Amino acid sequence: xxxxxxxxxxxxxxxxxxxxxxxxxxxxxxxxxxxxxxxxxxxxxxxxxxxxxxxxxxxxxxxxxxxxxxxxxxxxxxxxxxxxxxxxxxxxxxxxxxxxxxxxxxxxxxxxxxxxxxxxxxxxxxxxxxxxxxxxxxxxxxxxxxxxxxxxxxxxxxxxxxxxxxxxxxxxxxxxxxxxxxxxxxxxxxxxxxxxxxxxxxxxxxxxxxxxxxxxxxxxxxxxxxxxxxxxxxxxxxxxxxxxxxxxxxxxxxxxxxxxxxxxxxxxxxxxxxxxxxxxxxxxxxxxxxxxxxxxxxxxxxxxxxx
Numbered sequence: 485x486x487x488x489x490x491x492x493x494x495x496x497x498x499x500x501x502x503x504x505x506x507x508x509x510x511x512x513x514x515x516x517x518x519x520x521x522x523x524x525x526x527x528x529x530x531x532x533x534x535x536x537x538x539x540x541x542x543x544x545x546x547x548x549x550x551x552x553x554x555x556x557x558x559x560x561x562x563x564x565x566x567x568x569x570x571x572x573x574x575x576x577x578x579x580x581x582x583x584x585x586x587x588x589x590x591x592x593x594x595x596x597x598x599x600x601x602x603x604x605x606x607x608x609x610x611x612x613x614x615x616x617x618x619x620x621x622x623x624x625x626x627x628x629x630x631x632x633x634x635x636x637x638x639x640x641x642x643x644x645x646x647x648x649x650x651x652x653x654x655x656x657x658x659x660x661x662x663x664x665x666x667x668x669x670x671x672x673x674x675x676x677x678x679x680x681x682x683x684x685x686x687x688x689x690x691x692x693x694x695x696x697x698x699x700x701x702x703x704x705x706x707x708x709x710x711x712x713x714x715x716x717x718x719x720x721x722x723x724x725x726x727x728x729x730x731x732x733x734x735x736x737x738x739x740x741x742x743x744x745x746x747x748x749x750x751x752x753x754x755x756x757x758x759x760x761x762x763x764x765x766x767x768x769x770x771x772x773x774x775x776x777x778x779x780x781x782x783x784x785x786x787x788x789x790x791x
Contacts, residue, residue: 643777672720
């Protein structure tokens with residue numbers, strides 16, 4: 485039994501006037517309680533309790549010792565309450581990593597809304613299209629696309645990121661829209677080089693039939709914003725995430741094509757350094773994000789001038 489437990493035991497012995505009652509309250513045996521108090525008296529070189537057939541009462545110095553123990557117990561309880569309060573509140577600094585396009589268009593307004601509910605939270609949002617080492621970079625939470633490899637990192641699925649084939653009405657006036665994936669190779673393609681197979685676009689229809697199309701075109705980029713700009717400049721067909729293309733489609737600057745066919749959707753994952761010890765600020769942020777990626781979530785994004 486450690487000192488803190490011993491303090492609790494001594495307090496209960498004095499307050500109950502009984503070793504057996506105090507031991508029962510603390511879930512230990514009476515001999516253990518008796519031996520511990522006797523050992524404390526021996527260590528201090530003083531008698532703390534009078535023992536008699538009628539019960540146990542504190543000596544004069546025992547009363548002083550009891551009051552001090554009560555004071556220490558109150559301070560320990562206050563410290564525990566403070567720690568629990570800190571852990572239950574979303575506070576401190578939260579470092580988040582995201583890809584550039586997703587971070588600008590989706591994560592920024594979502595995290596700013598989350599922060600409005602937690603005024604004691606500070607967020608450092610880092611946007612980079614390269615994968616980073618969470619531990620080395622001091623990142624609390626990373627948002628990553630695609631199926632995750634097995635690792636020691638913790639993760640939670642947030643939702644899905646669907647993609648769409650688009651072109652401008654101007655481009656389609658000169659180049660009739662493809663009626664099926666096989667006709668895409670007649671068109672100029674604007675190729676995003678980090679997803680959807682680069683030069684191989686995969687389509688699936690409602691009957692689960694698949695078609696893989698080899699594409700070529702005048703412009704490739706590893707940046708979704710650049711592919712969006714090229715598409716809006718009527719340079720060809722582009723495959724874009726719905727969250728990137730939605731505003732332009734809504735404004736009739738782009739037109740979705742082959743809507744009876746779907747492109748592979750990406751899984752959106754929240755990734756954190758340890759699955760065993762997740763700080764409240766991280767778990768609460770993940771819970772918040774999970775509420776934001778349901779259904780056609782990209783339609784709920786605020787209007788952005790970044791598109």
